[in-house]
Every structure is written in structure tokens, then in C-alpha cells.
Amino acid sequence: MFLAFLAAGTLPSQAGQPSEILKAYEAARPADRELGVFQLDWADSFKDAKARAARENRPIFLVCTTQLKDAGNLREGHC
């Protein structure tokens, strides 16, 4: 059963020449325009945001989620 998964449902490996792997990596890596959420000035926590806001004289935008099993990480994306 362990070996069966090797044949079922897997896409062809890109292994072979280094150039083929680099090409696959570049195709999979998002362009900067797709990573816009990382242009925001993220604080590590609400506590950190408040400290920085007072120091830098800037407002805070806080997003909160409730009623979920896991807290998630809105910045990184697993949420």
C-alpha cells in the first residue's frame, strides 16, 4: 500500500538537469505582485503594534478572528 501511492496521483518529478529544477522553482515562486499582503507594515502582535504606534505616532489597523479551532497566522497565510 505504501508503494501504491508512488503510482497513484503523483505528478512527474522534475528531477534531471539542474536547469529543469531551477525552471520549476521559478515557475512555482510567486511574483512580487502576488505577495502584496507583505507590503503592509505588520507588527508581531497587538502589544508590539501599540508600542510602535506610540513611538512612531501612527494609527493601528487590527484584524481579529474568533470562533475558530486554531488562531492561524493572517500575515503568513495559514489561517
Added chain:
Amino acid sequence: MHVRGSSLSHPKVIEALRPFIVAFWGQANDEAIPKDIQPLYDASGRHTGSNVRCFVLDYQGKLLHWFNGFPGNNPNPMRYSTDEYATYFCDEINRAPVLLKVKLRDSKLSLPDVKNGVRLFIRLPEQRGSYGTPVVEVVENKTEWATLGYPKTAREIDAQSLTRWLRLCYPPGVNEQLEPYQSVHGTLTLTPAGEHQAILSGNIRLGMSDVENPPFDGTFDALLTYNRNKVTLRGVVSGLYRRHDRMHDRDMFWRLTTAIESRPE
């Protein structure tokens, strides 16, 4: 997930948030709302239409304005387009009486990073909207570089030795999987490809402990470059992520890729 992919990633919202420091708090397992956040919920009331709430605060942490994370009254977040989300967010942000003389910061890209490890870009390349927004994770390496030392001859690498990377290769916003994979299986081969390079390649299976979450079967291919004491890696995990649509009782297969790059550059 929809807020991140449709609102916080939109150029209009990014521009509207230039003056702001952005923060996030997520409740896990009905834990108590922190003491410094509870007053914000008290001021904004109990019922707002969704479990996502946005607060605009001044530089002293005083609440200026709040709004529901989803536009309109439709409880289905998929009902709204990315542009509808963005317009809604901009309108609400601009309603807050923020001081006009706030210094605007440059909107430069700042990705998560580590001193010595890898960065992963996980995505569903054929999905649109919020599901198509990439996830970026980082891992500070421990024994991984030693495991992947230059091979004078081809040798096998147990995929379990790269668990700390591979467990993160799961998509965003899928309610059935909200945590990393719990098992990693597979045998990879590390083969020399010249005096200073090697290719790592093989099939992997990533799994969860419960039977409701099917395993992910994919391939992992990477090019390693060895330069004195430093290793550079560029690789891709690729496969079909199987998601069971409970509403329609059917399986969907979404192509999932993870680009992995060593850090620092």
C-alpha cells in the same frame, strides 16, 4: 483567509493602509479574548455578521472605528468579489477620523525571513481569489543542512529528516485542515550533479492522523549548491491536494506547489 486574499492583498487596500501599523489576533479554541482587545469587542457589540472584525485605532490605541470583515449581510464570504472586498475595506478605513498628518511609509515588500534556514511559498496555482493567495512560511534549520551535506556518491535521504519543512506544505483556507501535516514519509535520493551541486529528488507522502483528511502525495525536487561552508537550495514540492467537498459529497483535486528557497540568499 478571504480577508487576507481579497482585501489585505489588494493594491487599493495596501495604499489605504500605508499610514498604519497592521496587527492580527486570532482566537484559538474559545480561549478568552485578551484584556486589551475585549474593550474593542465591547464597544463594537456582539453581532456583526461574521467572525472577522476590523478595528481602526489611533496612535494611543483608542478605538476610532470598527467594521465587519465581510461586506454586506450575505453570510457566504465567497459571494463577494475581490474588488468588492477591497472597495468595502477602503471605504471603511477612510471613515475613521485618523489624523491627516500621518507620515506615509513606503510600501516595500517585507517577507518573513530567518537567519539560517528555508522559506516556503505554498500555493494553489490554479485557484483564483483568496484560495490563490500564496502562503509564506519560514523554518530555522537545525540538522537539515548536515543531512543534506554534499554526496560524493548518490545516497538515500529519509523524507522524515525534512519534516520541519514538508509538514508546512498545505493550503490556506481549507477548514478541514488548519494545522501542519503530522507525518512525512518517502525516500529521496541525493545525487551529485557536478563538483559543487547535487540533486535531491523523490516521492513524498504527507499525512494527518484522522482518516477524514486524505494524505498528500507529491514529488520533491531540489538543486543544492555547495560553496565553502554554505549550502544554497532551490526546490519544488508538487502534487494534487485532495479536498473532500462535504456539501456535495465529492472529492476535488487541487494542484498544490511549494517553492522552497534557502535563506539567507
